[in-house]
Amino acid sequence: MEWLVFLLPVAALSGWLSARRHYKKHLNRQQSPFDPDYFKGLNYLLNEQPDKAIDVFIRLLEVNSETVETHLALANLFRRRGETERAIRIHQNLIARPSLTAEQRDQVLVELGLDYMSAGVLDRAEQLFLELTNRPMPPVEAYSQLLRIYQQEKNWQQAINVAKKIKYDGQESLGPTIAQFYCELAEQERDIAAHNVQSLLKQALSYDANCVRATLLEAEMLIQEKNYKKAVKTLKKVESQDIEYLPEALPLLEICYINMTNLDKFREYLLALSERHPAIASIHLVLSSIIKQQYDEQEALDYLHKRLQQYPSLEGLNTMIELGNFSSEKLIPLMSDITNHLIQQSRRYVCRHCGFSGKTLHWHCPTCKQWGTIRSTEINLNTLDTKMETS
Helix, strand or coil: CCHHHHHHHHHHHHHHHHHHHHHHHHHHCCCCCCCCCHHHHHHHCCCCCCHHHHHHHHHHCCCCCHHHHHHHHHHHHHHHHCCCCHHHHHHHHCCCCCCHHHHHHHHHHHHHHHHHHHHCCCCHHHHHHHHHHCCCCCHHHHHHHHHHHHCCCHHHHHHHHCCCCCCCCCCCCCCCHHHHHHHHHHHHHHCCCCHHHHHHHHHHHHHHHHHHHHHHHHHHHHHHHCCCCHHHHCCCCHHCCCHHHHHHHHHHHHHHHHEEECCCHHHHHHHHHHCCCCCCCHHHHHHHHHHHHHHCHHHHHHHHHHHHHHHCCCHHEEEHHHCCCCCCCCHHHHHHHHHHHHHHHHCCEEECCCCEECCCCCCCCCCCEEEECCEECCHHHHEEEEEHHCC
């Protein structure tokens, strides 16, 4: 019955068009305004034979400049319902008609390519979109869909080639996206051809100077090469690139300074950093760890207590409990268990574009497919209620 509700308006429209053509052709008001096939189509529809009904109605809808949009709307509805075979059939029927203009033909080819993508036949979709890009004035949609295909196939070099050809009027540049593609290539090359990685990361930063991922990858390679001094210089760029990614850089900086046996310098840097960004809990946690290593737990506890009074955070509270030495032997394990549980259950990374959240950092959002939109979220006590309500 769902088919009946959906196709009756289409049937009515097809009947009307057929009647109008019939009337114009014969100029005889006494003739029946309906094509006999119209009633045949209705009969198929009423007898729950939608495939045969569709064939009839497609024949009735003569393809011309007035009905192309009707065909496209019908096929798109099929595709959205997951009935891609029917959508493909309608689009192929359209393409076979010589009456289409060049612009209409390109539009139908784009829709047919989308049908193939919906059906998972990526090679045929790719072939169609590549054909469209060879037109004198290729539709932007063809490049956009090729980009989707190459990302899905993880063919990053092809994705880069296509992305460079896309030009959106008045929209955001694809530079940051291209930078992420170069980072993907760099990750692939790390264990295969490490000598190519530096060049790929340089390309990434040329398209997006604020690409934190490229900076972190470069620093990791420098650490592997034991070039800690250069790694520190590289990691310090994260503060100006995107301060919200600083928590990802701090553990790497700690590794560098420990290996350089220069914790004094690291402590000075963290103190300066905490003055510039006092609300970032990660800075205080790392700094309290360094103070503990250099002095003792009490010094670290005093520092952390002072900071938590100004900028309370759940992570800071948990660290303070672990550092503390309170009289109750049961209080510390209980509070530590609760705070640890909250930290583990909290959603630490959130996409700013679509709201996707998870416990690990994704450079490519699994939901909206945007690059570099996921940020680390720290649990501050003044926003904890809001976070728990939306989780």
